[in-house]
Amino acid sequence: MDNYNNGMDRAFREVASNYQVPLSREEKGAIWMAIRKRSKRLVFWAWIGAGGAVLLLGAFLLYQMPPDSFTKGGMSVEVVTKTTDAPHNLQSVQGLEYTRNQYGDEDVTLSGRHDDAVDDITAYYITAEDRGTLESPVEADLMEAEYEREIESAYGAVSTTEVHEETPSEITEKAIQESGWIDELQLLSDEWSELAFGTLMEGEETGTLPAILEGDFSDRIPHSDIIYGKPTPLKLSDPVLLALKEFNWEEFSTSQIGDENIAGSGFIDLYFNADIVRNRFRATSATGQRLKDGYRDYTGPWFSFSTGAMTNLKTPGNFSLLAGLEYQRITREFDFRRQGAEFNMKYSPEAYYFIDDSGELVWVDGAVLAAVRTEQRLRAPNVHEFVRIPVLVEYMKEHDNLKLGLSLGIAVNIFENHSGYILVDGDQFRSFESGDYDRRWFSDVRVNFLAGYKLTDQWSFYARAGYHHHAGDWLSTGQDIEMSVTLLNLGMGVRRSF
Amino acid sequence: MADWKELLQEIKNGQEKAQREFFDRTSDKMMGVAMRYIKERSGAKDCLQEAYIRIFRGLKKFDYRSDEQLFGWMNKIVSREAVRFIQRHKRYYLTDEDLTRSSNGPGRLPDKLFKDDLLKHLAELPESHQIVFNLYVIEGYSHREIEEITGINSATARSYLFRARKKLQEWINRKVNVKK
Numbered sequence: 163m164d165n166y167n168n169g170m171d172r173a174f175r176e177v178a179s180n181y182q183v184p185l186s187r188e189e190k191g192a193i194w195m196a197i198r199k200r201s202k203r204l205v206f207w208a209w210i211g212a213g214g215a216v217l218l219l220g221a222f223l224l225y226q227m228p229p230d231s232f233t234k235g236g237m238s239v240e241v242v243t244k245t246t247d248a249p250h251n252l253q254s255v256q257g258l259e260y261t262r263n264q265y266g267d268e269d270v271t272l273s274g275r276h277d278d279a280v281d282d283i284t285a286y287y288i289t290a291e292d293r294g295t296l297e298s299p300v301e302a303d304l305m306e307a308e309y310e311r312e313i314e315s316a317y318g319a320v321s322t323t324e325v326h327e328e329t330p331s332e333i334t335e336k337a338i339q340e341s342g343w344i345d346e347l348q349l350l351s352d353e354w355s356e357l358a359f360g361t362l363m364e365g366e367e368t369g370t371l372p373a374i375l376e377g378d379f380s381d382r383i384p385h386s387d388i389i390y391g392k393p394t395p396l397k398l399s400d401p402v403l404l405a406l407k408e409f410n411w412e413e414f415s416t417s418q419i420g421d422e423n424i425a426g427s428g429f430i431d432l433y434f435n436a437d438i439v440r441n442r443f444r445a446t447s448a449t450g451q452r453l454k455d456g457y458r459d460y461t462g463p464w465f466s467f468s469t470g471a472m473t474n475l476k477t478p479g480n481f482s483l484l485a486g487l488e489y490q491r492i493t494r495e496f497d498f499r500r501q502g503a504e505f506n507m508k509y510s511p512e513a514y515y516f517i518d519d520s521g522e523l524v525w526v527d528g529a530v531l532a533a534v535r536t537e538q539r540l541r542a543p544n545v546h547e548f549v550r551i552p553v554l555v556e557y558m559k560e561h562d563n564l565k566l567g568l569s570l571g572i573a574v575n576i577f578e579n580h581s582g583y584i585l586v587d588g589d590q591f592r593s594f595e596s597g598d599y600d601r602r603w604f605s606d607v608r609v610n611f612l613a614g615y616k617l618t619d620q621w622s623f624y625a626r627a628g629y630h631h632h633a634g635d636w637l638s639t640g641q642d643i644e645m646s647v648t649l650l651n652l653g654m655g656v657r658r659s660f
Numbered sequence: 661m662a663d664w665k666e667l668l669q670e671i672k673n674g675q676e677k678a679q680r681e682f683f684d685r686t687s688d689k690m691m692g693v694a695m696r697y698i699k700e701r702s703g704a705k706d707c708l709q710e711a712y713i714r715i716f717r718g719l720k721k722f723d724y725r726s727d728e729q730l731f732g733w734m735n736k737i738v739s740r741e742a743v744r745f746i747q748r749h750k751r752y753y754l755t756d757e758d759l760t761r762s763s764n765g766p767g768r769l770p771d772k773l774f775k776d777d778l779l780k781h782l783a784e785l786p787e788s789h790q791i792v793f794n795l796y797v798i799e800g801y802s803h804r805e806i807e808e809i810t811g812i813n814s815a816t817a818r819s820y821l822f823r824a825r826k827k828l829q830e831w832i833n834r835k836v837n838v839k840k
Contacts, residue, residue: 204713
């Protein structure tokens with residue numbers, strides 16, 4: 163039986179191996195085109211899937227990243243001592259000697275100043291009768307501790323105690339004004355305070371001196387936890403799918419396919435552009451002009467790139483209708499600097515006593531103004547992200563392997579996110595709020611010039627130069643200033659034809 | 661006309677013309693394979709379309725050694741696709757029928773078979789028998805592989821194979837007797 167089966171099987175195999183069912187030319191053509199279109203569809207969705215995955219991953223990573231970074235600026239600390247009517251034997255005044263010693267210290271801390279600062283010392287004195295209450299907006303625990311330590315070292319603990327017992331703890335502002343040096347102090351105070359803590363002086367605590375010394379500005383700088391609300395989840399769905407539906411890639415059956423169904427060809431572009439961003443301000447008032455100047459001073463150059471994938475809808479001739487998905491990221495450094503000062507006027511026992519020729523302490527009276535000069539600097543990238551659907555009409559002319567093309571179109575936003583800071587009048591800034599940079603759905607009009615080279619039947623490489631004009635006012639802040647943005651981009655890409 | 665090896669290399673290089681030539685040169689034969697499973701011509705063409713997508717995808721990694729190896733590989737793809745097609749269109753329902761006992765057949769194969777009619781009679785078999793016979797005898801799948809492809813368990817497949825052989829044997833016997 164086995165032998166028989168073997169023989170019969172062999173016979174069947176032999177017959178089957180030579181068995182053919184001839185297909186007509188038309189049938190072959192129809193099957194072949196169905197195969198091509200099925201393959202194209204698979205490849206298309208593979209590309210779209212890969213591109214979508216990359217975009218989603220990118221959006222996810224961007225969402226995870228902190229919206230900006232805060233850089234604390236360098237800070238210098240100086241203590242300026244001002245007295246009136248310096249005694250003739252100034253050098254013998256222990257307190258001033260002490261101060262000079264401090265200035266001679268190279269260590270830039272509260273207890274030490276640079277040498278060159280010594281020249282800035284002017285001694286002012288007020289009389290004992292004028293002593294009053296000294297306003298002390300900043301707690302100067304550190305300074306006091308330092309002073310006490312030094313005083314103990316110079317005079318011994320008892321002297322220090324005596325000094326504090328004998329010394330009025332406060333001097334009135336009136337008394338200081340009458341002394342004649344307050345004008346200068348006030349001028350200095352006003353100037354620096356406005357520069358440094360304009361936002362803080364109105365009923366806000368200025369913070370402790372040690373906090374300032376440690377460079378802790380966290381309670382002063384508007385934080386950017388909430389820049390622009392919660393980013394909208396990235397939706398790739400509706401507009402893209404609507405566009406893709408135009409492909410009409412239904413299941414092909416060979417019985418439905420004829421040569422007339424296969425005219426035209428499709429392609430997918432993958433591209434990357436680097437953009438040169440130019441902005442133009444239009445100020446409608448003096449306020450707007452100040453803001454314009456502020457942007458010039460506090461913002462750096464733009465950096466921008468965009469990347470995306472596009473595919474074409476079948477059109478006759480050399481024209482193609484393209485649609486796709488594009489991601490663009492535009493960044494600009496926001497570099498805001500302000501200088502300022504924290505003042506600590508305190509009753510300084512060293513300045514008020516000196517040892518006379520008989521070796522006794524003599525009351526001189528006076529005040530010490532400790533000014534801590536600071537520089538705050540906020541450096542944060544202003545980031546604008548867009549996910550768009552560009553729709554273009556492209557005309558492409560081919561000659562051998564060379565291709566030249568021109569495309570015109572628009573782009574609509576499906577997602578945008580902004581983070582960073584914006585200037586407000588009064589030399590201030592704030593973080594982005596919902597509505598700033600609001601581009602809504604319409605993004606830009608664009609024109610591109612393409613030059614391509616056909617590498618194989620399927621693959622082409624192309625370079626592209628484009629001009630994109632963003633529509634409307636970019637700075638929808640309700641202030642008297644408008645900003646328009648245009649982009650010149652140079653890019654490259656590959657085109658996969660099907 | 662390029663030989664197979666050369667043609668396959670061009671296909672690997674992404675040349676569409678080579679793909680088309682390959683299709684033109686092999687499609688009649690593959691249509692024959694498809695029609696051993698699917699009786700309707702339109703169905704066989706649809707099956708062929710799916711099979712060639714797999715073939716072209718697989719050709720990129722195919723290491724050509726001989727024509728037999730190439731066509732054996734393609735036959736398997738087409739036959740698998742044909743079975744899928746049949747399953748998708750629910751043209752047969754697989755049942756676990758009792759294994760029938762074999763009867764003793766002729767001791768040897770007649771010297772001359774009516775070869776032209778062999779496949780015609782194969783096509784007259786019940787579809788499930790025909791599929792198992794094709795897969796096992798002609799494509800060379802094992803019963804385990806047939807189970808994976810068709811879902812017909814090995815015992816049932818053996819039964820179908822036995823019945824197919826028995827029917828074909830009866831037909832051969834009749835032919836031989838007529839000839840005698």
